[in-house]
Amino acid sequence: MIEFQQISKKWPDGTLALADVNVRIPKGQFCVILGPSGAGKSTLLRTVNGLTQTTNGQISIEGVTLTPASAKTLRRRVAMIHQHFNLTLRMSVAANVLAGLLPVVSTGRAILGWFEPAHRAKACALLARVGLDSKHLLRRAGELSGGQQQRVGVARAFMLDPEVVLADEPVASLDPKISREILSLIRDAARERNATVLCSLHQVDLAREFGDRIVGMRDGKIVFDGTPEEFTDERVEALYHGAQWEDQPAVETEDLYNDALQPQLVAA
């Protein structure tokens, strides 16, 4: 369970990224956050594990309030899946997955790369679970395709059996088929562990398909909160309208062609 209470975030330049956000996401829910670019989706996700400090308000995860002191232990219970996969590309797939265990492995063991057999077995099992063949195990992560890299990212996120999974536009750079596969993986793996998922997306169809609940954000505020069924086309229009088109010049193409027939010199 994640609870946002009157969360607001003001960047040093004065922009208000989050304005008084109040949401409660019950345990085990797959909650999708939708909204135009710059609406504050990523910022909201990043406040949960403290990557972004809030200006105001309180976040609690499974009843534990997030403070600088509790952040260290809370972060172990909160996994994150990133838009750009964020793997160490020059490191092997196995090392990238095992890196998900770093908070619970001693520094000495981590530096020597001595992971317990149980840990290595878990890495193998998770890689198999996300559909990555074991022949990739010792390949460099940078040699994998985008979809395969995100599979590694998902495996890494589930290494510590998180209670909360934050997915920050996990499929933004992947094709529709692989996007569905990755989102299914995240949803199913989270269900097996009864983990809460907070996932920001850009694709409305995927949001309707995978979300138990859709939260629409705009200008740092929550403007829609409901089930996929309630998120009708009119609601979609209301969420995105104005934001996408307001900067476009209103020039009719036909006018351009007509002008070409009588070329005018514009004063230099």
Place this chain on the structure above:
Amino acid sequence: MDIKPIPVPAQGTTLGWQLDQPYRAKHLLWLLLVLAVLLFTGHRTEMDKMVVLTGQAVGNLVGLNDESQVVRGLSRVGQSMWPPAFGTEEEVARLTNLDRNNLPFLATIETHEKVEQHLNIDTLQMEESREKVELLVKPLGYVWTVFIKMLETIEIAIWGTLFSVVLSIPLAWYAARNYSYNKFTYTLARGTISLLRSMPELIVALFLVLAYGFGPIAGVLALGLHAAGFLGKFYAEDIENADKKPQEALEAIGAGKVKTLWYGVMPQVVPQYIAYTLYILDRNVRMATVIGLVGAGGIGQELKGRFDMFQYDHVATILIAIFIVVFLLDQFSARLRAKLI
């Protein structure tokens, strides 16, 4: 097909703009000023004289004029350096435990007649006395000496590099803005690095020879301290410039600074670190030949000694040896780099 042409210029186009021009009148003025300064300093650094002397030398070589200071000086040095000294000769009488039946490798005993002029005090006339001298000749004796000294130089360079790597790793950690504990440790580390880098090896070696005496200790420490300034700076800047994305992923789960550095940064920067370290090794070998001049061990010490005794043929051998080593090291590090990166 009724494809309409794209209208040029389109309605509302303004052409009152240009790309930034790289040069303006201001730059021409600066150029003139720089030229004026160069003329002034060129005279002070005797660049005009250099041109005249070089011209004379070229003229002398093609037979236009008879006299050239440069050619005369160079040919005198060239004559005394050629041929390079490869062998050694020692008087057998001075060698205490020489086994005549079991001479060293390649060595032979040659007998020379030594002619000495004496003044006979009674007759007040010069007299010749002939004396037979046995010499132990080692045809590659001096090459061997240079080889041993060169080995010592390379050892100094390797230990200096090792010393600098060990010293620069903690320096780099504190001098990387995103991993240093606070602004104070960052400034302290950066200050140390700048200080180390600002002290030339030769000067440091000079002082360390006073502290540790003649020999390789001063050489290793001087090379190590100076190179640590370089490596610390390069290592730290690579940590700062490494891709932030994997680091953020590890920070997000609370991996801790050391483990994040090891798993999120090191794999990215290690190839560069190897390249830097190889460069420092290469540089240290070259510098190790020089710092011997102030008594910090190795081939430089031998070079200085021979130079001071005007034995330019021995100097020639040493210079050839230095060239060969630098060339081989260049080949070696290029190959290693290609293999590791």
